[in-house]
Amino acid sequence: MIRKMGVVWHLRLRMAEKGMFQTSALAPLLAERGVDLSREQVFRLVTQPPQRLSMDTLAALCDILDCQPNDLLEVKVVNAEVRKTAGEAGPSQPRPRRTTIRRPDLT
Template sequence: MIRKMGITWQLRMRMAEKNMFQTSDLVPLLAERGIHLSREQVFRLVTQTPQRLSMDTLAALCDILDCSPNDLIDINVVNAKIRKAGGGDASALPRVRRSTIRRPDLT
């Protein structure tokens, strides 16, 4: 079995601790640090867990919020385990049922 890892994105909580409640508050602060993102991109960054995040953006967020990456990202194990392909217990596999396709007689 493979353990599936997940993350919890804590940016909104860290912003609230610094009395920053508008996502647009981050736009000029990021720009001061050389990170130029649109308001929409910053909104998505705050409200959704990012799948990809540049190290420069992460460093800028840590500087703005006076925190470490560990304060922004909580790593956790997702309860659902994924079964590896191949091998393993054959009884756990679904049974194959053969079928016959019969075509209607066209005469």
């Protein structure tokens, strides 16, 4: 088993705590801090955990919401099974069987 890390994104929760319930309210506040994002980019930033996040954007969000980075992201361990290599011991998987179709004799 490999230890895989995941992130829980709390931006929407932090926005709600500050009385911000629409993603469109965030764009002008980010722009005031030099972070220019399109309406779609702001929507994705709020509604789903970002795969990449610039330090400028993170700093702007923390300033806007008066919080620290760890208030926005929570790092969690997400365990995922990894395929075993040929030399490793482990439970063997049954091999798929080839299907044989038998037709009745037509004689």
